[in-house]
Amino acid sequence: MKLLLFRVWNYLRGYVIIIVEGFFIEKFINICARRNIFLWDIRMQNERLVTMRTTIKGFKKMRPAARKAGCKVRLLKKTGLPFVFNRYRRRKAFFAGAVLFIVLINLLASFVWSIEITGNKELQTEFIEDALSRHGIKAGAFKYRIDTDSAVDKMMMEIGKLAWISINLKGTKVRVEVRERRDLPQIVPRHVPCDIIAQKDGIITQIVAKAGMEAVKEGDTVKKGQVLISGSIPVKGSDKSRLVHAMGTVNARTWYEEEVPVILTKTERIRTGKVIRDSSLILFSWKLNIVRSKNRFKDYTSEESRKKLTIGDNLVFPVEWETISYYEEKTVEANINEEDAKKKAADEAYEKALEQVPEGAIVAGENVVFIQDNDVLTARVTLECIEDIGMSRQIGGN
């Protein structure tokens, strides 16, 4: 380790390899040591020939020592950074370029170039981006002027849907992580009188009222919004009615239906294997076409891929390499076995219908029918479910 450091240090400072020739090489070495001319890697080549290394400064002080010892000193090799610099000293443009490069990198690295938003489900990414840009966080913003803490506070105040947000500035990338708040379910307080109404259409299979009066019977068909358990109980012998907070469960049969057409012919697009690639360089929003081909295919699809210039994960520069690949394609038609096509459509419809079924509902039955309408065969899947359709609604309110 020490040796490595020593070598690096010597390389940075620059050193020379010299050949010393003479009868009194020991004398030469002693004089050098006494005059603080640092020597290393002294190797005997033969009786009168020794190679050694010394610093640039040492080499300059060496001449009188060599004369005193009666030795001849020849320079064999110059090594190290000072010599490299020396070689390029006259190339002003090269140095200007190097300096410009460093300045440019630093300059570009002090701007925000990309914003990454994660964790949003219902909030649109664009919406968050808009809100961020209002607080100065946007692509192209000067990095050091961004106050992430105050932006976090403001975002939290502005967007009620946010439960939590973190804004991290790393390199030229801003990482925004959000968590959304779930809307509170509307709960009618217990002391407020309410009815229980139907959330959706269905046929009542079971009704149990803990408080309030049943307004429908088992087997009744109800419509959305219909009162199932009434919170207003008429008082005998009076026109008035007593208001209560109705409670209970109302299970009903509900149906979810989905249709998917059966496709009997399959059109497949096959790539012929021919491909043309266009490349362009994008600086900021300025595009420079590097490769641009004229002849296009008649039938093709294009794929665009962009590569951003990044150093590590966090340093992103506004330089992009865009490649558009044009793949020639042709359409191939094939007939599908009718049974397979039907099954596929039915499966698809079933999946779709299942998506509609809310949580807590039990699927009691399913029914698949194929409907021939003109030329189109359609698979219809009906799922029969049993679920609690009751929902509280305040009496007099809403």
Next chain:
Amino acid sequence: MAKSNAKRKNKSEQNKADNKKGFKEKFTELLELPKELVLDRPKLTMIGRNDMMIENYKTVLEYGSGRLRVKTGSGILRITGDSLMIREISSEDIIISGTIHTLEFTDAG
């Protein structure tokens, strides 16, 4: 004692330095000072038989790939070996690498 006067004198001086501890040496031992600095003795550090550092040397008397002679405060140190190389030399220390066979001290003069 058939030896010459001068030689006897030299020998006695050497004995004196070796056997009788001088005031200076006693003093340094008492105060636990580094001997190589106060008494002008060399400090030899060897790692295996390939690397050696001689601190506080005086001059290099002879250098060859098979033999190295260094004058020190404790006499002349003669090192023999194969492909001996002076890895570093400054006014205070020498670092040698190569395969070392023998180390030998002989009296100066």
